[in-house]
Amino acid sequence: MSDERKQINLSFSGDNRFASSMMQGRFLYFLEIHSPLACQPAAAALALLKEKSRELAALPQIFAFVVTDRLLSEDCHDPYLAAEAISTGSGKPVIISISGKGSSAERVKGILAEAKAQGLRNFLAVSGDCPRQEQLADHPGRQHLDSLEILQTAGHFGPGLCLGAAVNPFKYTPEDQCLQYAKMVRKLRSGANYLVTQAGWDMKKAQELQWFLQKRAFAVMVVARVCLLSWEEAQQLADGYRPGIYFSVPLGSALMQDAQGTQEEFQERQLRRVARQIVGYQKLGYGGVQLSGLRDPALLQKLFGLIAQEESSNPDYDHWLKNWNDAYGKHNPAPGLGAHYLFRGLMQPGERDYAPEKHPLAGTRLRRPARLDSWRASLGNLLLAGSRPPVWWRRILQLLCRLPEEELQRLRPCFYLDNSSCPKGLRLGPCGGSRQDGRCEDGSQPCFFQRVMRLAAARNQFGTLEGDYDDTAKQQ
Structure with missing residues (x-):
């Protein structure tokens, strides 16, 4: 990939306060706000959001708001409605998340058009989690749009948009980690101007992401999502948390033990932990944090006071590292x-x-791909331009992929493997929701893209995972 592709383009029209702040290198605080549920009357819900955002905007540390899309449920009001109310109420920049959960390209275009008409230019593409069984029953046949396809749709929508992409660095198998970073590279090559990480507590993984970006010479702002758990959520951690957010047994046990005290004591411990983690993100070179689970101005003010204390007692990376390790x-x-x-x-x-000379890659051996998977990939290569495979070969590939011949090329990014085992039907790369052991977020099987990863490794075609095919298609 050429160097000019690695330098992120930050030239936007309209409200460019976010882009300007990225170029200035400021550490920014973003506050996460959920889109109202569809069962709530829109007018009343938006009026409350407008008033609440006006109250929160009085905190000078808050730079912008991030409106989630279908995070609480698939049945939510479209995020541009909440974004308009928050923008009007706060006078601050607003980032609109667009989820692939139950989405289509038409829905994405509609959100982009409505937002752009209101002067809103900042977006974040996310794949979204798997729908629950009751939602599948209510909406049979609902599709799931890849966040990469959301980015590509937005990229064709016209200039002047600031586009963000999500990445989950908290992956603990070689396949999952490599797949996440390959998908991230693909998003950057598809026009993402900044990155937002999933929430996590492993600061080695937070540093790992920064080192990967430095190794590959990507100049891109990274925002870390930080979650403040409620007292009730901590008490119920044994039942699991949100897809893609992992709690180890020692950490989860410590949080559940904290929750055995009073709510005030629990809250104090969480705020101190979050404050020190945020300062750690500063020291590691992150460009900001997206605060989730905080909407009380008094709590936010207290958090910012604790952050100021941590900044004072941790003037550099080494001081922070010692204090972090001593505490956690x-x-x-x-x-x-x-x-x-x-x-x-x-x-x-x-x-x-x-530092390349001091920090070598940790080599690891991947499993060999299944013989049938290798055969599918070899059959698929015969479909490339200039090849005229026998008709019976094409028929075999159609049967294996369960697609008509004219749609077979859609599976080229996953080496012509049948992607129907992915509950979201993704083909361009994984979501960030897999479990710590590499299993799909629904728990039924290993992530489909582990098979894709093994093929890429065996065939020495990692570029396919990073979007080399996308770039080739653009040039044709």
Whole structure:
């Protein structure tokens, strides 16, 4: 990939406060606000949002708001409605999330058009989680749009948009970690101007992402999503949390133990932990944090006061690292001793930034692809331009992929493997919702894209996962 592709373009029309702040290198605070549920009357819900955002905007530390899309449920009002109310009420920039959950390209275009008409230019593409069984029953045949397809749709929508993409660095198998970073590269090559990470507590993984971007020379702002759990959520951690957000047994047990005290004591511990983590993100070179689970101005004010204290007592990376390890090092955030990390030497004193000579890649051996998968990929290669495979070969591939011949090329990004085992029907790369052991977020099987990853490794075609085919298609 050429160097000019690695430098992110930050030239936008309209409200460009976000883009300007990215170029200035400021550390920014974004506040996450949910789109109202569809069962709530729109006028009343939006009026409340407008008033609440006006109250929250009085906090000078809050730079912008992020409106989620279908995070609470698939049945939510479209996010541009909430974004308009918040923009009017707060006078601050608003980022509109667009979820692929139950979405289509037409829905994405509609949201983009409505938002652009209101002068809103900032968007974040997310794949969204799997619909629950009752939602599938209510909406049979609902499709799921890949966040990469959302980015590509927005990219064709016209200039002047600031587009963000999500990445989940908290992956602990070699396949999952490599797949996440390959999908991230593909998103950057498809026009993403900034990245937002999923929430997590493993700061080695937070540093790992920064080192990967440094190794690949990507100049891109990264915002870390930070969750403040409620007292009730912490008490119920044994029943699981949201897809893609992992709690190790030691960390989850510590949080549940904290929740055995009073709500005030629990809240105080969480705020201090979050404040120190946010300062850690500052020291690791992140451009900001997206605060989730906080809507009380008094709590936010208290958090910002604690952050100021942490900044004062942690003037540099080494001071922060020692204090972080002293306070939380005993709670291993990774799933056991065999967790995979891409680099050696993470979270060591004096080694904030990536140095090729000091931080080699941690080599790992992947499983060989199944013989039938390799055969499918070989059959698929015969469909490329200039090849005229026998008719019976094409018929076999159609049967294996369960697609008519004219649609077979849609599976080229996944080496012509049948992607029907992915509950979201993704083909361009994985979502971020897989579990810590590499299983799909629905728990039924390993993530489909692990098979794709093994094929890419065996055929030495990692570029396919990063979008080399996309770039070739653009040039034709």
